[in-house]
Amino acid sequence: MRYNIIHRTTYKYESPVTVGHYMARLEPRTLPFQECPWHELTIFPSPIERAERSDYFGNTNVYFEIEGSHQKLEVIARSLVEVIRAQPFDPASTPPWETIRDSCRSDVYNPATPAGELTFASTLIPVGVPYADYARPSFLPGRPILQGVCDLNRRIHRDFVFDPKATDAATPVEKVLKQRRGVCQDFAQVMIACLRSLGLPARYVSGYLETVPPPGVVKLVGADASHAWVSVYCGEVCGWMDADPTNDVLPSERHITVAWGRDFADVSPLRGVTTGAGEQRLKVAVDVLPDKD
Template identity: 50%
Template sequence: MKYKITHITKYAYSEAVPVCQNVVHLAPRALPYQMCDDFQLLIHPDPYSISHRKDYFGNNVSFFSIDQPHTGLSVTATSQVSVLATPAIPPASTPAWETISLALKSDQSPALLDAYQYVFQSQGVKLFPKLIDYAEASFTKGRPILEAVIDLTARIHKEFRYDPRATNVNTQIDEVYAQKHGVCQDFAHFQIGCLRILGLAARYVSGYLRTIPPPGKPRLVGADASHAWLSVYCGEKAGWIDVDPTNNVPASTDHITVAWGRDYYDVCPIQGTIVGGGEHRMTVSVDVAPEEPATPAAK
C-alpha cells in the first residue's frame, strides 16, 4: 500500500517569540516492511539552523532553531510511504510468556539485550500494583505469549472507552485504569504497563492510521490524526509484533510507523522550548491519502 501523508502543525502566539528550539519526530522509519520513498520538512519562519540524525532508538529526528521574532510557527511534514503486509504468526506457535520473561532476564544475546530496555517503567508508563491482577487475567500459566497479548488487547478495547476529552498527554496509566476512558496514547501506555509488570518487553509506537470513511461519505482531507499502538517482543522466531488496542487489531498495511521508544515522551512529534510568546494555541491537521498503484504500461 502506498500513501502520501501530510502532517501540518501550527502555533499562534499572543506575543512575539524571539527564539525557539525544536525537536521533530515526523519522518517515517525505514523497515523491512516499510519504505519511506520521500520526506520533506517545510518550516516557517525559516530556521537559521536545522540538522537531521538518528536518535538512540534509530528514529529519524530533526532539530531546528529560529532566532527571529515571530508570532506564529508552521511545520509541514510530507511523506510518501510504501507499506507491505507482514506474514501472520500463529499465536499458538509462540513460546509461553514465562519463557520470554525469563529469557529477557538471563539471555545476553544482542536481540534480547536490546529488548530488555523495554521491560522497565518509564516516564509515561509508571507501574502500579493493580496492573498485575489485570494482566494476569490474560497471562495464565503457560499460555503462548502472542495468544495472551491478543486477549489483553481485546479486553482493553472492550472495557475502555475512547474519549479525547478524558485525558491529556501527561495523564498517567493509573488514572486511565481508574476511569476506563482515554485515547490511543493512553491505551498503548496502559497495555505496555500490563506487559512490563510481568517482565515482558513492550515499546510504544507512534505513527499514522489509514481511516476509511463511512459508506457513501467522502474521505475528508486533513481529518486524520497521529496514532499510537505498541510492539511486543514475542521471542527469537516471532520477533516484535505490533498490536493496536484502540481498534483491537494487529498492525497492518493501514498502520504507518514513524518512531518507537519507551513511551510517548521518547517520540513526541514536535517538542521544544520558546522564549516569551505569552498564550499560545496549537492546531494540527493530518491527511493520510492512499495512492493508487501505478498502472502497468500498455504493451
C-alpha cells in the first residue's frame, strides 16, 4: 500500500520569539516491510541552521534553529511511503514468554541480549508490581509470547476507555492504569510498563494510522493524527512484533512507522526551546492518503 502523508504543525506565540531551537522526528523509517522513497521537510520562517542525524534508535532527527522576531512557526512534513506487511506469525508458534525473559537476563551474549536494554524503566514508563499484576493473567506459565501479547492487547482495548479529555502528554502511566482512560499514547505506555514489569523487552512506536470514514462520509482534510503502538521482542525467528492496544490489532499495511524508542520522550514529532513566546497555541493536521498512481 502506498501513501502520501502530510503532517502540518503550527505554533502561534502570544509574544514574539527571538530565538528557537527545535528537533523534528517526522521522516518515516525504512524497514524490511516499509520504504520511504521521498520525504520533504519545509519550515517557515526559514532556519539559519539545519542539520540531520540518526539517533541511538536509528530514527532520523532534524535539528533547526530560527533567529529573528516571529510569532508563528510552521513545519510541514510530506512523505511518500510504501508498506508491505509480511504474513503474520502464528502466535502459538512463538517461544514461551519465560524463554524470552530469561534470554534477556542471561550473562551470556545471545540474540536476545540487545533487546534486553528495553526491559528497564524509562523516563516516562515505570516498572513495578501493579503493572506485572495486570499483565500476569495474559502470561500463564509456558504460554507462547505472542499469544500473551495478543491477550494483553485485547484486555487493554476492552478495559480502557478512549477519552482525549482524560489525559495530556504529561499524565503519569500510574494514573492511566488507575483511571482506565486515555488515548493511544497512554495505552501504549501502559502496555509497555506491563511487559517490562514481567521482564519482557518492549519499545514505544510512533507513526500514523490510515483512518477510513463510514460509508457515504467524505474524509475530512487534516482529520488524521499521529498514532502510537507497541513493539515486543518475540524471539530470534520472528524478531520484533507490533501490537496496537488502542484498536486491538497487530499492525498491518495501514500502520506507518516513523520512529521508536523507550517512550514518547524519545520519539516526539517536534519539540524545542524558545526565547520569548509566552503563551502558545499548537495546531496539528495530518493527512494519510492512499496513493492512486
